Amino acid sequence: MSEGAFSPRPGAAPLPRMFTAQLLMETRLLLLNGEQLLLTIVIPTLVLVLFSTVNVVDLGAGRRVNSVLPGVLAIAVMSTAFTGQAIATGFERRYGVLKRVALSPLPRWGFIAAKSGSVVLVELVQVALLVVVGLVLGWTPRGSVLEVAMLLVLGTAAFSGLGLLMAGTLRAEATLAGANLVFLLLLVGGGVVVPLDKFPAAASAVLRQLPAGALASGLRDVIQRGGPMPAHDALVLLAWALVSIAAAGAWFRWE
């Protein structure tokens, strides 16, 4: 067989190279998408500015921004890890992109890892932006950065699992509608903007078992009150993460 332009020289690229390529592609898809940016950058920033400067709801004593910022960090995580990822992945499944990925040398777990990596990169941009805006609005940082990071990671895992579960099991349109609806409901009534302690005790107890309520309350305990790591909220997030990721692993369909 003579050596030609197409003579076989098969082989997968080294895993780090494949992972980096996919990570860059995923990040680029997130950052170049107008609707995604509205969701992940514009909405959290607007909520932060609006609720910190206008007396829309009673947020209790102290500077408003100190109560709003932890909730907005939870919004940032929800918007990227859950809503944005669910919608993007749902349509990738619809368009056959996932099927093609599944037949490529990049292992499926490597693909999911690259997606998670891009979610984390976007979240870093979001957190940096929100912290700067918060400082401009007079936010006084408190609490341990490590504990905040742990809560954000747990929240990201829980919401990513839920987002991928939706994207991998429902039709793309249902994921689009559902992910936006859940985002809106949690934003308004999940204890994110309005702290859970403003809710009736029964509602508050239930909402705190949901990932949005647990993440926002946990972040509020650490950032606003400088309190110790809220073990209950961390455990709630961990449980949601384990269950949703296991469910996504079992039921996720690549076509």
Place this chain on the structure above:
Amino acid sequence: MSDAAVQVDGLVKRYGAVTAVDGLTLDVKANQVTAILGPNGAGKTTTIECCEGFRRPDAGTVTVLGLDPTRSAAALYPRIGVMLQAGGIYPSVRAEDILRHTARLYLNPLDPAMLIERLGLEGARRTTYRRLSGGQQQRLSLAMAVVGRPELVFLDEPTSGLDPQARRATWELVRELRTDGVTVVLTTHLMDEAEELADEVAIIDHGRVVAAGSPRELTRAGEEGSVRFDGPPGLDLESMRRALPAGSEADEAGAGSYVVRGHAGPRLLASVTSWCADHDVMPRALRAGGRSLEDVFLELTGHQMRQ
């Protein structure tokens, strides 16, 4: 180790109550072009998907490059290239960027710029996938299947939706892949594509292989020949048969569409036309020749390839 690149033995795949593939057996020789030919719904895509390890067979075995594709996906995928029947590509990414991204997943990829030129996509490099024409989307998908320098490519309907010129370009590329030692498995419902490109053809219908062999073997079984013509429906076939040389057969394949089969030669043609003259029938679209794959398919299955 045999020289079979793909061995499918007794493959069965069901979707609920529907049996898409029903005991299919097929050998694909290395370094050849094998066409899986059949009408829509015959089970072509499902067969390919089982070979790719994307679907798990309900029964039977599939071996690809010596591997079980569902169990050894990690070892197999770097060695094969896949062109899906449609889609599979990020709609919002530009053609060149998609191809470069795919190339990065392989150890020794082809130069994306070379492939873009070869497939006539220079003008579309900076166009997003969703804005490419159907033919450009097909060619980009083909480029993605070969960019990793695979040993074996699965092309699912690689020329559907292409204009004749783009189809020629795709055929040229497939021939070059073969010359350079790549094994090609493609599906098609186009007879001429199979006859033109394939070393081996497997004709499938209702999830089974009904005939397999080279196009020559399939079309030249015996010295069979045929004369076909169109005329008024309901001609007297009994009378026509009596006028034909011994051993010939006359049929009305569709209303007004006649096939006369027999020992190929001028006598067969002459007897048909003289019978037509005696009965004042003008045979339109008269053609004589050896069997086509269409004839083979019709004989084996009793129905036309295209309904």
